Amino acid sequence: MKVIILGAGIIGTSTAWHLLQLGHDVTVVDRQPDAALETSFANAAQISVSYCEPWANKHAPLKALKWMFDKEAPLLLRPHADPQQWRWLTQFLAECNDRSFARNVQQIVALGAYSHSALKAVVAQTGIEFNRLERxxxxxxxxxxxxxxxxxxxDLMRQYGVNRRMVSTEEFLKIEPAFKPYAAQIKGGTFTESDESGDARVFTQKLAxxxxxxxxxxLYNHRVERLNVAGGAIDSVTVRATAAGADSSPRTLQGDAVIVACGSYTAPLLRTxxxxxxxxxxxxxxxxxxxxKPEAAPFVSCIDDGNKLAMSRLGNQLRVAGTIELNGFDSSLDSPLAKARCHMLARRIEELMPGVCDTRLPEQGGNPQFWTGLRPATPTNIPFIGRTKIGKLWINAGHGTLGWTHGAGSGKAMAELVSGRMPDMRFGFYGFESDSKRRAAVAA
Structure with missing residues (x-):
């Protein structure tokens, strides 16, 4: 079978790998010059089956209102005259209750466990090194x-087999002593020994x-111009090369299946x-x-829960990432708001572990690598993995903050679905009978 994948992030590349293992002829299209240069480029680096709480919970609406005017808030809503934003928010609010929370956790955990197993299998088969820390x-x-x-x-996650446990402040500091300077403010913690961390970009590019x-x-440096539908099925995809000096004439790609794995840009593409x-x-x-100070920096990947910040060691660097900003497709780093949020990340590391990292800003002579990416969020935090109502057109997108955690499994599951097999996990695959209870449905 000839399969066309749109998007070369962790999701698209993992899908390509697993399709290749099943003997398919695969073409991947991406507008960037290499894999993993957008959402997968500099994320939190955590492979976290245990940290699977959906954003939508009973506390979220009040917190979002309280944080609306705080530039450094973990969740920041910037309202637009955008019907897609308001539609998404309406569905999100409908999920902010205990019943939906528990249902969504079950699916997120199932995909996380399946994906972690798939990732381990890929690493065992390929030997890819990606600053992995299994701590x-x-x-x-x-x-x-x-x-x-x-x-x-x-308690909820342990019902679904996640071995996450409560730890005292003392035990937390034994697990990761790097936070001893901040010990007086820590009231307790949790720990999941089976989770890990590593560089998603490095892994994805090596897998590609x-x-x-x-x-x-x-087909790097190629922009998707159009999805061509005929007779209720995808007929072809029109793409155009964008690299300097390349032939920019439209090119038509035909295949037996087309998989859209374009992250946040999946939605506007499918609306066409x-x-x-x-x-x-x-x-x-x-x-x-x-x-x-390498000896004082953390080896265990950690989460500052109050600020919703994740920290992971990547060789001789520390990655700190977090915050959610619902601000459309803005990906700027030079606005006053973006600068405030970036500066907060560096300042927080200095508060937690003074002098361990170079947290100076560029104007102070430092060299922090600030980055922003658009996480493809669904109201439930459950991604769309499955088939659309248009024949031969599939979707693998909507992984939010868990694209790295769910990447290998989403790719494996997608490859099996396209091949006519049902993956072995309890999950509502989009467009299949098991999807009937999903709240984030596609409107015809």
């Missing part, structure tokens, strides 16, 4: 209320290289053929900081 993921909390909420989340060696064709998927960009930020 677990620890959270810390700075209020008694947050500790109580964490206990409820831990192996795909290419195996016969997958990558009459499909409305509830995927909206959630702008996230990261800072990658040089480590000055």
């Amino acid at each position: 677990g993921i620890a959270h810390f909390f700075t209020s008694d209320e947050a500790v109580q909420d964490a206990q409820m989340a831990v 290289q192996l795909c290419a060696q195996g016969g997958v064709q990558f 053929v009459g499909l409305n998927v509830a995927i909206y960009p959630g702008k996230g930020y990261s800072a990658t900081l040089p480590i000055l």
Whole structure:
């Protein structure tokens, strides 16, 4: 079978790899000059089955209102006269209850466990190195209320087989001593030994290289111009080269299946053929900081729960990432708001572990690598993996902040679905009977 994949992030590349293993002829199209140069480029680096709480919970609406005018808030809503944003928000609010939360957690955990197993299999088969640290993921909390909420989340996740456990402040600091300077503010934590961390960009680019060696064709620097539908099915995809000096004439690609894995840009692309998927960009930020004191820097990937910031060591650098900003397709780093959010990341690291990293800003002589990416968010935090109502047109998008965690499994599941097989996990695959209870449905 000839399969065309639109998008070469972790989702699209993982899908290509697994399709290749099943013997398919695969072509991947991406507008960038290499794989993983957009959403997968500089994320939090966590592979976290345990940190699977959906954004939509009973506390979210009040918190979002309270944070609306705080430039450094973990969740920041910037309202636009955009019907897609308001449609997404309406569906999000409908998920902000305990019943929906528990249902969504079950599916997110199922995909996470399946994906972690798939990732381990890919690494065992390929030997890819990506600054991997198999040391677990620890959270810390700075209020008694947050500790109580964490206990409820831990109890819920343990029902689904996630071995996340509560730890005291003392045990948390034994797990990761780097936070001892901040010990007085830490009220407790959680720890999941089976979670890990690693560089998503490095992994994805190396996997793409192996795909290419195996016969997958990558059309980098190509923009998708049009999805061509005829007789109720996808007929072809029109693309155009964008690199300087390249032939920019439209090119038509035909295949037996087309998979859209374009992250946040999946929704506007599918709207051109009459499909409305509830995927909206959630702008996230990261800072990658040089480590000055290697012996004092964390080895265990950690989450500052109060600020919703994740920290992961990548060799001689520390990656700190987080925040969600619902601000349309804005990907700027030079606006006053973006600068404030970037500066907050560096400042927070200095508060937590003074002098361990070079947290100076550029104007102070520092060299932090600030980055922003658009996370393809769904109201449920459950991605769309499956088939659309248009024949031969498939979707693998909407992974939010968990694209790295869910990447390998989403690619494997997509490859199996396209091949006529049902993946072995309890998950509502889009367009299949098991999807009937999903709230983030496609409107015809």
